[in-house]
Amino acid sequence: MEQSKTVQVWVGVFVAIGIASLFMLAMKVSNISALAETEGYELKLKFENIGGLKVRSPVTMAGVVVGRVAGIGFDRESYEAVVTVRVEQKYDNIPDDTSASIYTAGLLGEQYIGLEPGGSETYLKPGDTFKLTQSAVVLEKLIGQFLVNKADE
Amino acid sequence: MIGMLQNLGAGALGIFERLGRGNLFLLNVLMGIPGLLLRFGLVVAQLYATGVLSLLIIGVAGLFVGMVLGLQGYNTLVTYGASESLGIFVALTLVRELGPVVSALLFAGRAGSALTAEIGLMKATEQLSAMEMMAVDPLHRVIAPRFLAGMIATPLLAALFSAVGVMGGYFVGVGLLGVDEGTFWSQMQDSVDLYDDVMNGVIKSVVFGFVVTWIAVFEGYDAVPTSEGVSRATTRTVVHGSLAVLGLDFVLTALMFGDN
Numbered sequence: 176m177e178q179s180k181t182v183q184v185w186v187g188v189f190v191a192i193g194i195a196s197l198f199m200l201a202m203k204v205s206n207i208s209a210l211a212e213t214e215g216y217e218l219k220l221k222f223e224n225i226g227g228l229k230v231r232s233p234v235t236m237a238g239v240v241v242g243r244v245a246g247i248g249f250d251r252e253s254y255e256a257v258v259t260v261r262v263e264q265k266y267d268n269i270p271d272d273t274s275a276s277i278y279t280a281g282l283l284g285e286q287y288i289g290l291e292p293g294g295s296e297t298y299l300k301p302g303d304t305f306k307l308t309q310s311a312v313v314l315e316k317l318i319g320q321f322l323v324n325k326a327d328e
Numbered sequence: 329m330i331g332m333l334q335n336l337g338a339g340a341l342g343i344f345e346r347l348g349r350g351n352l353f354l355l356n357v358l359m360g361i362p363g364l365l366l367r368f369g370l371v372v373a374q375l376y377a378t379g380v381l382s383l384l385i386i387g388v389a390g391l392f393v394g395m396v397l398g399l400q401g402y403n404t405l406v407t408y409g410a411s412e413s414l415g416i417f418v419a420l421t422l423v424r425e426l427g428p429v430v431s432a433l434l435f436a437g438r439a440g441s442a443l444t445a446e447i448g449l450m451k452a453t454e455q456l457s458a459m460e461m462m463a464v465d466p467l468h469r470v471i472a473p474r475f476l477a478g479m480i481a482t483p484l485l486a487a488l489f490s491a492v493g494v495m496g497g498y499f500v501g502v503g504l505l506g507v508d509e510g511t512f513w514s515q516m517q518d519s520v521d522l523y524d525d526v527m528n529g530v531i532k533s534v535v536f537g538f539v540v541t542w543i544a545v546f547e548g549y550d551a552v553p554t555s556e557g558v559s560r561a562t563t564r565t566v567v568h569g570s571l572a573v574l575g576l577d578f579v580l581t582a583l584m585f586g587d588n
Binding site: 182183185186188189190192193194195196197199200201203204205229230231232233240243280285 | 372373375376379380383409412419423481483484485487488490491492494508510511513514515516517518520521522525526530
C-alpha cells in the first residue's frame with residue numbers, strides 16, 4: 176500500500192489516545208483502580224461503628240488533611256471495625272494520646288476521621304493503634320434516642 | 329380526497345423503498361468488510377480522515393463540557409452541602425450519556441457530512457460508475473473501508489471525550505472551586521462501575537458509530553448526482569444522523585439503566 180508515513184503515524188497516535196482514554200476511564204474513574212500508594216506510614220484505629228467511612232476518606236488534623244484511610248477491616252474478637260490510615264511522612268509527630276473521631280462533612284456529606292492531638296511527649300510509631308476513638312454518629316440512633324427521651328417526659 | 333390518499337401512499341412507499349435500499353446496501357457493505365482485512369491500508373487512510381481529523385474538536389468539546397459540568401454541578405450540589413459528590417456527578421453524566429451522545433453528534437457533523445459529500449461527489453463525477461466499468465465493486469472498494477473506519481473511530485472518540493471531560497471537571501471542581509481531591513476521585517470510583525457504566529457507554533458509542541456512518545455513506549451513495557442533490561444529502565446526513573443518535577440513546581438508556 177503506497178501510503179504516506181505521516182498518515183500511518185497519526186492513525187497510530189489516534190488509536191493509542193483512544194485506548195489510553197478507555198484505560199483511564201477503567202482505572203481512574205471506575206471502581207477497579209489499584210489504590211495509588213502514597214508515601215507515608217500506617218496507623219490503626221478501632222471503632223465501634225464507622226458509619227459511612229470509606230477507603231480513601233480523608234484523615235484531618237485541625238482541618239488539614241494529613242492522610243487517608245488505606246483499609247477497613249473487622250476484628251473477629253472484639254467485634255470492632257479496624258481502620259488502617261496512611262499518614263503522610265512529614266506529620267510524624269502525632270502524640271500517642273491523640274483522640275480520633277469520625278465526623279461528617281456537611282449534613283449529608285462524606286465522612287472523615289478527625290484527629291485531636293493530646294499533650295503527650297511520645298509520638299505514635301508506624302503500626303501503632305490509637306487509644307482514644309469515638310464512633311461515627313448514626314442519625315437513626317440519634318433520632319431513636321430523641322424519641323425515647325421524649326416518651327419518658 | 330383520492331389525491332391526498334395517493335400522496336400519502338406514495339410517501340409511505342417511498343420511505344419503505346428507501347429503507348429497503350438502505351438495508352440491502354448495508355448488507356452488501358458488511359459482506360465487503362472481511363475482504364478489507366487483507367487490505368487494511370484502505371481503512372487506515374479512512375481512519376485518518378474520520379478519526380484523526382476529529383480529534384481536535386472532540387478534545388476541545390469534551391474539555392469544555394466537563395468544565396461546565398463541574399461548574400454547574402458544584403453550584404447545585406453546594407446548596408445541599410454535597411459538593412463532595414461532584415466527581416460522581418461529572419463522571420456518570422459523561423460516561424453514561426454525554427460522552428457517547430455528544431461525540432456521536434459531533435462525529436455526524438464533522439466526519440459524517442464529509443463522508444456524504446465525498447461519496448456523493450464521486451457519484452456525481454461518475455467515478456463510482458467508472459469503477460464498476462473496471463469490475464471493481466465500489467461498495468467494497470470505497471464504501472466498506474469508510475464504514476469500518478467510522479465504526480472503529482466513534483468508540484475511541486467517545487472514550488477520549490469522557491476522559492478529557494472528567495479532567496475538565498477535575499480542573500474546575502478541584503482546581504478552581506476547592507473540592508477535596510481525594511473525595512472527588514474516591515466518590516467517583518465508588519459509584520462508577522466498570523461494566524454497568526463504562527462498558528455500557530462504549531456499547532452505546534459503537535451503536536451510534538454504526539448508525540451515523542451507515543446513514544452518512546448511504547446518503548452519499550444514494551444522493552441525486554447533482555450539486556443540489558449532494559448538498560441535500562449532506563444536510564440529511566447531519567439531521568437524520570443526529571436524530572437517530574438522540575432517539576437511539578433514549579432506547580439504549582431505557583434498556584441499560586431502566587431497571588435500577
